[in-house]
Amino acid sequence: MGYECIVIGAGIQGSFTAYHLAKNNKKTLLLEQFVLPHSRGSSHGQTRIIRKAYEDDFYIHMLEESYELWVQLEHEAGVKLYRQTGLLLMGPENAEDLQLIKNSMQRNKVPSVVLERHEFSQHIPSVNLTSGNEAIVETSAGILYADRALRAVQTVFQSHGGEIKDGEKVINIEPGDVITVTTDSGTYQAKNLVITAGPWAKTLLSHTGLQLPLKVLKINVCYWKEKVPGTYSIKNRFPCFIQLQPKEAQHDIYGLPSNEYPGLMKVSILDNNCDITETWQASNDFVELNLLFPPGFSPLAKASIWSETEPDERDRQKDRRDIDALSSYISCCFPGLVPVPAVEESCMYTVTPDKHFVLDRHPAYSNIVIGAGFSGHGFKFGPVVGKVLCELSMGQNPSYDLSPFSIQRFRANPE
Numbered sequence: 114m115g116y117e118c119i120v121i122g123a124g125i126q127g128s129f130t131a132y133h134l135a136k137n138n139k140k141t142l143l144l145e146q147f148v149l150p151h152s153r154g155s156s157h158g159q160t161r162i163i164r165k166a167y168e169d170d171f172y173i174h175m176l177e178e179s180y181e182l183w184v185q186l187e188h189e190a191g192v193k194l195y196r197q198t199g200l201l202l203m204g205p206e207n208a209e210d211l212q213l214i215k216n217s218m219q220r221n222k223v224p225s226v227v228l229e230r231h232e233f234s235q236h237i238p239s240v241n242l243t244s245g246n247e248a249i250v251e252t253s254a255g256i257l258y259a260d261r262a263l264r265a266v267q268t269v270f271q272s273h274g275g276e277i278k279d280g281e282k283v284i285n286i287e288p289g290d291v292i293t294v295t296t297d298s299g300t301y302q303a304k305n306l307v308i309t310a311g312p313w314a315k316t317l318l319s320h321t322g323l324q325l326p327l328k329v330l331k332i333n334v335c336y337w338k339e340k341v342p343g344t345y346s347i348k349n350r351f352p353c354f355i356q357l358q359p360k361e362a363q364h365d366i367y368g369l370p371s372n373e374y375p376g377l378m379k380v381s382i383l384d385n386n387c388d389i390t391e392t393w394q395a396s397n398d399f400v401e402l403n404l405l406f407p408p409g410f411s412p413l414a415k416a417s418i419w420s421e422t423e424p425d426e427r428d429r430q431k432d433r434r435d436i437d438a439l440s441s442y443i444s445c446c447f448p449g450l451v452p453v454p455a456v457e458e459s460c461m462y463t464v465t466p467d468k469h470f471v472l473d474r475h476p477a478y479s480n481i482v483i484g485a486g487f488s489g490h491g492f493k494f495g496p497v498v499g500k501v502l503c504e505l506s507m508g509q510n511p512s513y514d515l516s517p518f519s520i521q522r523f524r525a526n527p528e
């Protein structure tokens with residue numbers, strides 16, 4: 114029995130693609146290697162940030178629709194998926210990335226409030242603003258309930274006639290006018306295929322003869338205990354935050370208000386778009402990042418903050434340098450937290466050299482569509498990513514200019 118479309122990978126991107134296909138009356142099969150729900154890819158966990166604080170207008174435009182589609186899913190599934198908390202963005206005055214974000218927010222009329230240094234502690238008493246930093250709050254940002262969202266989108270997909278087969282790993286793909294997909298327990302055929310395999314994208318694409326510059330990084334996700342429970346909680350109206358660091362630090366820090374584990378706040382590290390591109394060609398085991406801290410922080414010279422990993426072997430990676438860097442930051446700026454992580458979890462980023470996604474057709478097979486390389490910031494875009502991958506798969510013109518997300522951009526001499 115053939116399908117109009119098979120989607121490989123039931124993370125947030127594949128699930129939303131399948132959802133849109135089924136809503137367009139396409140007979141769709143969603144294949145997932147693990148039994149659902151699982152925590153071995155990139156879409157698990159209770160929360161993700163949704164924000165419009167981006168440097169690029171195209172992300173902000175996509176997010177405008179994404180917010181609407183999240184609300185639509187809330188109505189369809191009858192569950193609450195979004196909670197407005199605001200996003201506190203802190204960074205060195207006149208830092209280029211902060212200025213670019215501020216400018217694009219202003220250009221796109223993203224609701225925000227500048228917190229002057231003298232009024233900062235009155236509004237956010239539990240955070241020490243680093244000297245020489247400025248702060249801005251994006252008021253409409255918030256959190257998405259990730260696990261709940263994944264369940265909701267899969268349920269609505271099934272209610273539109275979509276079929277999910279979990280616990281079935283795809284082991285081969287034979288391209289053609291009719292594509293044959295072989296799993297460890299069956300063979301399926303379809304006119305179209307969408308590959309949204311997260312950290313396993315490289316392995317799956319190799320069956321189609323395509324190599325993309327994707328790196329899989331293991332991320333330590335840490336939760337820190339509040340000295341006084343509730344200090345940084347959603348109930349106390351504490352926002353999500355992103356701390357931009359000086360360029361030389363090559364990593365930024367972010368956090369979400371305490372919510373999922375009562376009394377514990379999630380604070381982790383993110384890279385700040387610097388030198389991953391430069392180290393791309395290096396065949397070392399780590400992405401080399403030079404860490405440099407603002408005054409008061411313990412300097413760590415030329416440390417590797419994230420381990421590159423094989424997605425099936427991430428638990429073997431035990432690098433802790435990012436945790437040391439976080440402890441220093443927390444001691445300095447979040448005095449209400451115990452600077453030793455209470456819970457450590459892990460997740461994976463699949464990053465492209467420029468941190469923009471891959472949303473494109475396969476260069477050799479136009480009936481194979483690829484969604485990959487979400488580079489640690491793709492969850493919030495799920496509804497729109499699913500929509501454009503569905504449009505590409507149905508042979509329609511996509512609703513957005515997808516040139517920032519093209520495969521062509523990785524070619525040494527793009528035509």
Ligand SMILES: Cc1cc2nc3c(=O)[nH]c(=O)nc-3n(C[C@H](O)[C@H](O)[C@H](O)COP(=O)(O)OP(=O)(O)OC[C@H]3O[C@@H](n4cnc5c(N)ncnc54)[C@H](O)[C@@H]3O)c2cc1C
Nearest residue numbers: 122124126146154155156162283311313460487491492493
């Ligand atoms: C710690 C962390 C924090 C993040 N924070 C944010 C945030 O605040 N805001 C935000 O917007 N984004 C955030 N992200 C990014 C976001 O979560 C990811 O971009 C997104 O979840 C990627 O989804 P995906 O569907 O591409 O991948 P995945 O969720 O990994 O899904 C891919 C699926 O494909 C399946 N698969 C792979 N190979 C096969 C095969 N051979 N056969 C069958 N199935 C297969 C996998 O098992 C997996 O379920 C964060 C990510 C991490 C790790």
Ligand SMILES: O=C(O)[C@@H]1CCCCN1
Nearest residue numbers: 162164367383489490491
């Ligand atoms: O996509 C986001 O908004 C977050 C920012 C912090 C790092 C993880 N991703």
